[in-house]
Amino acid sequence: MFLTLRLLSNRHPSFIARTVFVKNNNVDDACRLVNRILGKEGILEQFRLTRYYEKPFQTRRRVNHEKCKAIYNEDMERKIQFVLRKNRHDPFPGCS
Amino acid sequence: MLSAIRNTLRVPVTTATRLFQTSVVQASDKFDHKRIPLEDEGVQGEKIVDLDSALKVKQNLFPTLDSDNLLFNGMLYKDLPICNIRVSHNNTIFTLTDAAGTVKVIRSCGMEGFKNTKKGTNIAAQTTAISIATRAIDRGFKTIRVRVQGLGPGRLAAVKGLQMGGLEIISITDNTHVSWNPPRARKARRL
Structure with a gap:
């Protein structure tokens, strides 16, 4: 309920989303976590894509290339x- | 206890492998083995698992609705001054504001004496960050939260520099403007 109230006053309240607390003054880790979240959510990708206009032929080429890559990666x-593949119960003997 | 369960799981698998020797059974054999690391379970789900584990290990890594009222050095989280960092390819601009958004200190790599392309380097960002940190401490700001906007070479160096300058950073927020239905962007660079 509090969240809805906050969203009513401000559609994008700051310091809620994309925010990480710094633990033990470890700024590097916090930065990395933020970047990881941004990367995984596809926000950085979208930012880079919309920085310059992408002509339709470029979009088509990019999408096709992504499809090919996905198929190749899956097969590979x-x-x-x-x-x-291993056909033994202890796949890596002596490594326990 | 666990090994007992594992043994019970293994028994049907052994018979199956001896009978058929198919790859399917091998897969299941591999799956329930103790030393198969968690990362191997697919690429798609790995991401979610990864972040979930981060959430579980450190409970207060991410803000909740109550985090506004947490105390940091005797100040409420929502009353902490904010350091906005605008990172672009060609420059880095720091703005220190109070919680309401009134600008107190502003520094940029250009103001710091870096000119032209040197403005957009991580060294420039770090130097500027240290300089604004000392100014902020002079004015009595000690604990801040950081809001980063944009991508550029100075992104990491800027936050690092603020810490090196002696400020205590409570949280890092990303505020990069990203739209999924943006207006037509400027034309692409010709390379």
């Missing part, structure tokens, strides 16, 4: 898993 991952 499967291949690697196949090559690295």
